[in-house]
Amino acid sequence: MDLDPVFPPELEREIFEHAATLYPNVILNLLVVAQRVFAWVRPMLYRTIMVKPGAPPLAAFMRIIDAMPASSSFFRDSVHNLFVHQTPWLAAELQTILATCPGITNLAMMSTTPAVLPLLASKRLTRLALSLAQLFGSGPGGLLPHLAHPIFAHTTHLGLFDYVQNEAAWGAFARLPALTHLCLHSFVHRAQLRSVLTKCPRLQVLVNMHTNTEPEWGLADICGRLKLGDDPRFVLIALDQSVNAYARDWETGRRGEKDFWFLADAFVEKKRRGEIKPVSRCWICEHDGI
Incomplete structure (x- = not known):
């Protein structure tokens, strides 16, 4: 079936593409509406x-x-x-x-x-999440110098799954020309976090992500140990770090909805406006979305 256009082609295309974006499950149905719609919507299937x-x-x-x-x-x-x-x-x-x-x-x-x-x-690559050790292999020079590689040249949002310690090159993040958002998983020493915040003035958000599963390692305790509450860019997030949970959150962000990056941005903005009170000299953002 190939129906005659009802709206101008550019408006009709926007309607169908918007529908496919909001409701990806209907893309297969949209493909059979008309030949022109097939040409517009088919790329969105992939x-x-x-x-x-x-x-x-x-x-x-x-x-x-x-x-x-x-x-x-x-x-x-x-x-x-x-x-x-x-x-x-x-x-x-x-x-x-x-x-x-x-x-x-x-x-x-x-x-x-x-x-x-x-x-x-x-x-x-503007948004990138990976393990440096898996991608580059671990060597005597450490992991962070690998950030000089061209694959990071356009990255604004970077998530690292590595457990990095005893590193002297935490200022390497400052050499990333487009970086505005950084997420470091698991426990990172406060001196290393402080080094990132100090050496990366262009950084808008620094997330330290934890799995809040052990009572003795509650968020308030972690915040008290980190002592980074004086920098509004720092956000501590606790969430289920299983692969499936991370995939769901990633898909949420891919759709333009409220993923952990969105929540971190909103949290930092509230801190700058004085709407969030400190807890144990640090700041907490609990991710309840996943």
Whole structure:
């Protein structure tokens, strides 16, 4: 069926694309409305790819890639977001996707390998979450000097899953030209956090994320030990750090909704306005969304 347009084409396209963004489950239905709608909406079907073992969508996506002509630019313009679960045995699939989809700007890798590093170098990754040790390998020079790599040149929001200690180069974050938001997972010494805040004046938000599961390590206790309440940019967040929970939060942010980055921004803004009172000389933001 190919219906005659009711609205001007640019308005009609905006309506259908907006509907596909808000309700991705209806994209397959929209594909059969009209040929022009098919051309507008089909790329949105592949806007976000989740690399997960045994997932039927991944298997179908790999078959489509294999069927596409080598000269096709379809996936270059279609795929913007990629989430990689803890799937080291899918390294070949990941390399194929990264090679086929150069337009990825939002990337989270719960597991990765140095083999994908050359495929990331040419991408403009604005949002990035990964383990430096997995991507670069651990060596005698430590992890943080790897931040000088070109893959971080455009990154505004960076999340690191590494447990980094005994590092003397925490000022390396200051060399990232676009960085405004940084999330460090698990326990980080307050001197290292203070070093990041001091040496990175362009940084707008520094998140230290914890799993609040042990009563003796409550948030207030952690805040008291960190003693960073004088810098409004610092936010302590507690959440379920399972892969599935992180994936749900990532997908929430991908849709433009309230992920942990959104909540951290709002929390920092409230602190700057004096609407949040300190707890044990630090600040707490509890993430209740996941």
